[in-house]
Amino acid sequence: MKRIVSTCVLLGLLLVLPSCHRKPAAESLNLFAWSQYIPQEVIDGFTRETGIKVNYEQYDSNEAMITKLSQGSSRYDLVQPSEYAVENLIHRNMLEPLDFSLIPNVKNLDPQFRDLPYDPGQKYSVPYMTGTTGIVVNTDKIKDPIRGYRDVFQEKYKKRIACVDDNREIVSFALDVLKIPINEVTPENLAKARPLLAQWMPLVRVFNSDDTKRPLAEGDCDLGVVFCGDAASLYETNHAFKYILPEEGTHQFIDNLCVPKGAEHKEAAEKFINYILRPEVSKIISDKFPYTNPNAEARKLLTPAQLANPASYPKTDHLEVFHDIGPGTKLIGELMSELRSKE
Ligand code: N2P
Numbered sequence: 001m002k003r004i005v006s007t008c009v010l011l012g013l014l015l016v017l018p019s020c021h022r023k024p025a026a027e028s029l030n031l032f033a034w035s036q037y038i039p040q041e042v043i044d045g046f047t048r049e050t051g052i053k054v055n056y057e058q059y060d061s062n063e064a065m066i067t068k069l070s071q072g073s074s075r076y077d078l079v080q081p082s083e084y085a086v087e088n089l090i091h092r093n094m095l096e097p098l099d100f101s102l103i104p105n106v107k108n109l110d111p112q113f114r115d116l117p118y119d120p121g122q123k124y125s126v127p128y129m130t131g132t133t134g135i136v137v138n139t140d141k142i143k144d145p146i147r148g149y150r151d152v153f154q155e156k157y158k159k160r161i162a163c164v165d166d167n168r169e170i171v172s173f174a175l176d177v178l179k180i181p182i183n184e185v186t187p188e189n190l191a192k193a194r195p196l197l198a199q200w201m202p203l204v205r206v207f208n209s210d211d212t213k214r215p216l217a218e219g220d221c222d223l224g225v226v227f228c229g230d231a232a233s234l235y236e237t238n239h240a241f242k243y244i245l246p247e248e249g250t251h252q253f254i255d256n257l258c259v260p261k262g263a264e265h266k267e268a269a270e271k272f273i274n275y276i277l278r279p280e281v282s283k284i285i286s287d288k289f290p291y292t293n294p295n296a297e298a299r300k301l302l303t304p305a306q307l308a309n310p311a312s313y314p315k316t317d318h319l320e321v322f323h324d325i326g327p328g329t330k331l332i333g334e335l336m337s338e339l340r341s342k343e
Contacts, residue, residue, distance in 0.1 A: 027053070028054070028265065029077050029269060030055050030074075031043075031076070031077065031272070032058075032069075032078070032079045033059070034060070036211055036289065037229075038276075039284055039287075045284075046272055050271060050275075060165065061166050061168075062085035063167070065080075065085070069089075075263075076260050079259075080256065080257055080258075081125075081258055082254065083116065083253065083256070083323075084322035087323060088326075089124075090119060090124055091324060095125075095258050096263060096266055098123065098125075099270055105278055108297040108298065109126075109277070110295070110296040112294075113254070113294035125257070126273050126277070129285065129292065130253065130255065130292045131252070133164065133169055133225065133226070133253065134246060134250060134311070134314075135148075135225055135226075135245075136213075136241055138222045138223065139241075140240040141160075148244075148246045149173045149176065149177050149246050150177055152224075152225060153199070154203075159204075160205060161205055161206075161221060161222075162213075162220075162224035163204045163207055163208075163212070163225045165209045166209050168332060171185070174193035174200070176248040176249035177248050178192055180192065181320075182322065183325060185325045190331055190332070197339055201340065211230070213226065216234055227253075232311035232312040249320055250316065251319060251320040251322060252321055253321075253322070257276070277295060279298040286302055292312055
């Protein structure tokens with residue numbers, strides 16, 4: 001009898017033990033987001049707290065992200081589109097509706113960043129950071145007044161200019177100068193913008209969207225058209241870097257976190273969104289990448305100097321916003337690759 005009992009115990013242990021020792025597969029989150037935008041400290045903090053490992057792949061334009069997502073071969077759980085890209089992804093049914101019961105911290109957002117027109121009813125997107133695209137000038141080097149794109153793209157500044165490497169942005173500078181609305185991207189309007197762009201492109205020394213501030217910080221360039229966070233970082237180190245909202249027209253971007261259709265780790269993605277909406281976490285993002293923080297509770301934690309940075313928090317109320325332009329994207333791409341091939 002004893003032997004039967006001990007055999008049973010042994011068998012039982014053999015069955016139970018392996019599963020006790022086997023750790024559940026670590027949960028992971030495949031994040032596809034803008035470069036120079038999510039501090040590693042934030043990612044590490046999330047992993048420490050939740051055990052969810054984050055694979056962070058980076059891109060430097062909405063178009064690059066959408067192309068990769070459309071190919072369907074990569075399994076991303078969280079992407080970071082700007083407003084017009086959210087609009088595009090919603091139109092194409094490429095996003096999952098978010099479960100806001102897992103994102104209670106959405107309440108921390110300033111009400112002006114809730115329920116925005118590109119996502120009616122706020123079903124798919126949560127704003128991450130916002131800002132403007134504008135001009136940065138090293139006023140130690142450039143003494144002439146700079147007010148707009150026309151002042152930047154001048155022959156006398158040839159090879160002293162840094163510029164975001166973003167076709168939609170660059171084309172919008174020319175449209176603004178020509179007083180053509182930035183969302184009216186038609187073959188006729190692009191034909192009008194073309195001579196201006198052909199003249200401007202060879203003046204630029206560095207096209208880069210990952211770290212446009214670097215050539216300015218290192219003294220290789222003296223002025224540029226940049227995303228405001230880059231200008232704000234330059235200003236933090238040296239107040240000679242002045243930020244100017246282009247007088248011909250300035251546009252605001254709102255970058256969001258969204259879950260692509262069919263994401264395998266949707267809940268992990270929602271946990272991450274909720275995590276970054278904590279005021280103290282969102283503050284870390286502002287400390288490292290000083291864009292305009294849409295999180296009202298996080299803003300309360302920022303220093304007066306951070307809030308007084310003119311590139312992060314410019315005084316303006318007249319800003320344009322990009323919309324999904326459908327086939328216009330392809331037209332812009334074709335025009336710009338043709339112009340670039342001539343350089
Ligand atoms: C940060 C990217 C800013 C995105 N490097 C501008 N929409």
